[in-house]
Amino acid sequence: RKDSIINEEMILAVDPEKSLFFSLRKFISDSTMTEDAKKGLMTMPDQNVHIRYIIKKNYNNSIVSLITDEYSTAYKFVITDERKLNWKLLQQKEVISGYECQKAELIFGGRVWSAWFTETIPFHDGPYKFRDLPGLIVKIEDSKGYHSFQLKEVKKIISSKIYNNVDLGKNIRLFTTNKFVKFYKDFRKDPAKDFKQRAMSGDVYYESDEKRSEHIRIVEKLRKDRIKRDNNIIEIDMMKEL
Template sequence: MYSCNYILIFVFCTISFVSGQKYRFVYSYMSIPDTLNKNNIINENMVLEIDKDKSVFISQRKMISDSVMAEDAKKGIMTMPDENINTRYIIVKKYPDFKTNLITDEFSTSYRFIISDDRSLHWVLLPEKRTIGNYECQKAELDFAGRKWIAWFTEEIPFNDGPYKFKGLPGLIIEIKDLSNSHGFQLQGMKKIEDKSVPVIIDEKKKIRSFTFKDFVTFYKEYRKDPAKEFRQRVLSGDVYYESEEKRQEHMKLIESLRKERVKKDNNIIELDLLK
């Protein structure tokens, strides 16, 4: 259980934006991971922290968990990550060219992946406008990663950024969702911040594997075919100890079954074209 001192409170109101200052935007993220169970709707808060040279996009629950882990580590205490984190990746966009990296340890117990993504986003600006909160917003459309997206952005918040990998509009994205209503982000609040940046916990036991996006696509397709491959290799090499051969076989079968079932139910990922 985390201390209430880590709970972040935001107000969706008009603030003045000054160059060089740091801002934190909170988005609600709605997703439907399984097309065969559309009643299973996951809602979570995501944080977009914008600094002068980069932005960081991270699950609010992960941000809090990582903050606790970082503070405990200073005291020599080992704390496990929050088991209820849904979105485990972190996305970093470097300014001014918006070079985008996705950082995750979701696919490996031994490696942390850094996946660079230099795909361009080809927005279509539309004349339609509406007011969201206190901001006048304009509509834009985008075909990206196997989905068609509808976004609303405002030039009154002068950042060409947004949730996830979305970027490049002439103002901050306030709302964006795909036409199937499987994934959507909605701005909930914002504030200036003076504290330290979002922590990115580095597990010293894990090595870094860097991928171009093209190479990651190849890896990901193989991973979905056999999500327990790395674990099985570790077991067969003796990295994992078992009391008996029977226990080893039993545990391997369990892990393979659980991971295959998880992949099977995760069939509506945000970048849908990775499944093709």
């Protein structure tokens, strides 16, 4: 819905070995909950966070991981992606966000992408899973204008604070991209399946069967409503045959 555009400020934190790409609002929310938990306080997550995933790129082995807690109340999902990005470099140049940039094109995730990168910033990285150009991606968007990223600011940060906040914990489910696609299609058909199984097994305590049934209905409605709104994902080819 182009009359209902969602904007979110993201951070691409880069060091010589790796990078993290995540929502600034989510980082603040998670940090607040962690600090409050140390004080014995329970704080709810910020409901205005739209992008819940974290993208981690390992420069040493070229593995990209998408980390998210969106699909389960019990697990964090880590989905590894080793696909190569076959960029086509073009001769067009333009100044974007104050940097001399060159254009490149890519087919990825069922979309055609146009990217502008600058060799002035010598990191072969960019937003989301985009990487492996001769410099930092300053701007990238798909051909229909549904998804767009543009650099707003570059500054030095204390990266250890950010990396320490990305705690995977013990409850992790690992997926390759291909296996996750199958899970994702099933999830969209029944997004509350995982929660319903936990509620019915006794993992979650309820005062009565009526309370349990009511809570399941609420969670199921919330997740189905979110799925209905989220029908134009970045990697749109994951929704084929749904």
